[in-house]
Amino acid sequence: MVTISDLTKRLVARSSLLGACALIALFLVQCSGGGESAIFVVEPLPYSQDALAPTISAETMGFHYDRHYAGYVKKANQLTKGKGFAGKTAEAVIQSTAGDASHAAVFNNAAQAWNHAYFFKCLKPDGGGVPEGLLAEMIDEAFGDFVHFKERFTAAANGQFGSGWVWLVLDEGKLAVVASANADTPLARGLIPLFTVDVWEHAYYLDYQNRRGDFVKSVLENLANWDFVAAQLEKAQPPNA
Numbered sequence: 001m002v003t004i005s006d007l008t009k010r011l012v013a014r015s016s017l018l019g020a021c022a023l024i025a026l027f028l029v030q031c032s033g034g035g036e037s038a039i040f041v042v043e044p045l046p047y048s049q050d051a052l053a054p055t056i057s058a059e060t061m062g063f064h065y066d067r068h069y070a071g072y073v074k075k076a077n078q079l080t081k082g083k084g085f086a087g088k089t090a091e092a093v094i095q096s097t098a099g100d101a102s103h104a105a106v107f108n109n110a111a112q113a114w115n116h117a118y119f120f121k122c123l124k125p126d127g128g129g130v131p132e133g134l135l136a137e138m139i140d141e142a143f144g145d146f147v148h149f150k151e152r153f154t155a156a157a158n159g160q161f162g163s164g165w166v167w168l169v170l171d172e173g174k175l176a177v178v179a180s181a182n183a184d185t186p187l188a189r190g191l192i193p194l195f196t197v198d199v200w201e202h203a204y205y206l207d208y209q210n211r212r213g214d215f216v217k218s219v220l221e222n223l224a225n226w227d228f229v230a231a232q233l234e235k236a237q238p239p240n241a
Helices: 004-030 058-080 090-097 101-121 133-143 146-159 212-222 226-236
Strands: 164-171 174-181 192-198
Touching: 058 101, 090 101, 101 192, 133 146, 133 174, 133 226, 146 164, 146 174, 146 212, 164 226, 192 212, 192 226
Parallel strands: none
Antiparallel strands: 164 174, 164 192
């Protein structure tokens, strides 16, 4: 006869086994096999997937974060495993493979993983508004005022043929707006990225169809995390600046 005590022991043992399996699975996710640490990780969102609605719906975020972004991270780790990239940062992998046709797949997936992680940090619920402090001063210096910056940024997004990104970057101490195609990133151009909007169709098509400009405008007005951008700008300033 099986007693209550026996059942309890079995449940405890099963629970311990499941816990051990979970720990092993976590370890395997963070390692690319053979003890080689994964270079790329899926960074947690700083908000829930429905927190950016209605500008970006939960459905779009689900596809974007769970499938596209996670897919690039997984593929980037597969492509870099055992290929001499161990110990490098994600940024170093991107910079060392940029423009190298023999490592095009590594660059494309590594850069897309990095770009997506950065994009999600550039957003926050109830964001938007007008930047302040040094960021505001440099925007006024580079573009005339914030209104003209938004016009320039949206125009760059609309003018990007096909898939890509639009960025606010620091270029030799001055702010500039640049667009990049496909997986290209300012990291590969010697520029310092400050803010970006993903203009691949998967970022907006469920919510905006072909109205890319409306998507970018809505992000700027409602989701832009200018506090994060300002912090990146401060980090990029030379000592005693």
